[in-house]
Every structure is written in C-alpha cells, then in structure tokens.
Amino acid sequence: MTAVTGMLLISGEDFGPVNAFAATKPVIISDSETSQPGIQTRPEGDIDSRWEMIVIHDSGSLSGTVRELDAEARQAGLNGLGYHFVIGNGNGLSDGVVEASYRWNSQLAGAHVAAAPNPDSSEQRRADQMNRTAIGICLVGHGDRSEFTEAQMRALVDLVRALQVRQDIPASRVVLHSDLNAHVASPGRLFPIERLEAHLEP
Numbered sequence: 036m037t038a039v040t041g042m043l044l045i046s047g048e049d050f051g052p053v054n055a056f057a058a059t060k061p062v063i064i065s066d067s068e069t070s071q072p073g074i075q076t077r078p079e080g081d082i083d084s085r086w087e088m089i090v091i092h093d094s095g096s097l098s099g100t101v102r103e104l105d106a107e108a109r110q111a112g113l114n115g116l117g118y119h120f121v122i123g124n125g126n127g128l129s130d131g132v133v134e135a136s137y138r139w140n141s142q143l144a145g146a147h148v149a150a151a152p153n154p155d156s157s158e159q160r161r162a163d164q165m166n167r168t169a170i171g172i173c174l175v176g177h178g179d180r181s182e183f184t185e186a187q188m189r190a191l192v193d194l195v196r197a198l199q200v201r202q203d204i205p206a207s208r209v210v211l212h213s214d215l216n217a218h219v220a221s222p223g224r225l226f227p228i229e230r231l232e233a234h235l236e237p
Contacts, residue, residue, distance in 0.1 A: 098126030117146025131186025178223015
C-alpha cells in the first residue's frame with residue numbers, strides 16, 4: 036500500500052472535542068492490489084468538481100478491507116466495491132485508517148441507490164445522477180450490532196470536513212445511506228449522527 040498525497044485537501048485544524056471525540060487528520064492510503072484492470076488512475080490531485088453529496092454507509096460486516104469488500108460485492112453479483120473510501124475498525128483494515136478505493140482514485144461513480152425493477156427513464160436518471168455525484172464513505176462494522184470505534188469516528192469527521200471544504204458540500208448534503216432508502220439500515224441505529232453533525236461545516 037502506498038500513501039496518496041494531494042488527493043484531498045486536509046485542513047489540519049484542531050476542531051476541539053465535541054461529545055467525547057475530536058477530529059484528527061485522516062491517513063488516506065490506496066491499495067494498488069484493488070486497482071481494476073482497464074481503469075486508469077488519475078494523477079494525484081485531479082479531482083472532479085461534480086461531487087455534491089456525501090453518503091455514509093456501514094459495511095454490514097464486523098471486519099474487512101477494501102480488497103475483501105470488493106471481492107464480496109463481486110461474489111454478490113455487483114460491479115465491485117461501491118464506496119470511494121473505507122474506514123477500518125482494526126479488524127482487517129487498521130482502526131481509523133482511511134483507504135481510498137479505485138472508485139475515488141479513478142473518480143468513478145459510487146453505488147448508493149438502485150432504481151426499482153423496470154424503472155421509468157426519469158427514475159433511472161435520478162438514481163444515476165445520485166450515484167454519479169455522491170461520494171460514498173463506508174465504516175467497517177455493523178451499526179445495528181455494535182458501535183463504531185473512536186478512531187473511526189475521528190477519521191470520519193476529518194474526512195467529511197475535508198471533502199466538504201474541497202468540494203463545497205454543505206452539511207445538508209451529508210447524509211446516511213438509510214436517508215436515501217427506507218429499506219436500508221446502514222450505517223445503523225448505533226451510528227452517532229448527532230456527534231457527526233456537531234462537527235460538520237455549515
């Protein structure tokens with residue numbers, strides 16, 4: 036794994052403790068083994084301006100890495116890992132470590148919502164637009180079974196704030212996966228949404 040520098044503007048500010056945790060600088064790494072054949076990684080710092088929303092997911096598993104989650108998605112018949120970033124919990128990926136997936140490194144659409152079976156054209160366009168313009172962040176863990184770690188939450192806060200600043204994304208456009216689909220629990224009932232909201236940029 037190699038460090039990715041310049042891919043994201045990190046402010047380095049000390050945001051101070053709020054509700055028992057404070058933001059810290061994320062460590063953003065990219066696993067070259069998760070690169071996809073035929074997909075060109077963009078030069079460092081080459082980030083599209085189209086990103087206008089952040090969607091927070093959980094992996095639904097108690098452990099995992101980008102590589103493992105990508106393999107599981109493919110085994111389930113999906114087109115690979117749907118997230119742009121994964122934040123480890125110490126089971127697989129180190130606790131609080133942020134790993135950028137090939138979707139971020141190549142600036143590809145995420146996989147946050149799917150149109151209903153046999154959608155009309157307008158519904159399909161809405162789903163495609165959401166996936167094309169929303170950055171997906173996945174916390175390794177199952178938010179209905181256990182709380183996320185302190186290190187994960189600190190890394191999440193710092194990553195979200197950095198993305199907000201870099202892409203001019205307002206707090207109103209930072210959402211949970213469950214906000215987009217009533218049939219999805221992710222990131223789960225134990226996700227501390229109030230604590231995240233207390234740190235968001237306006």
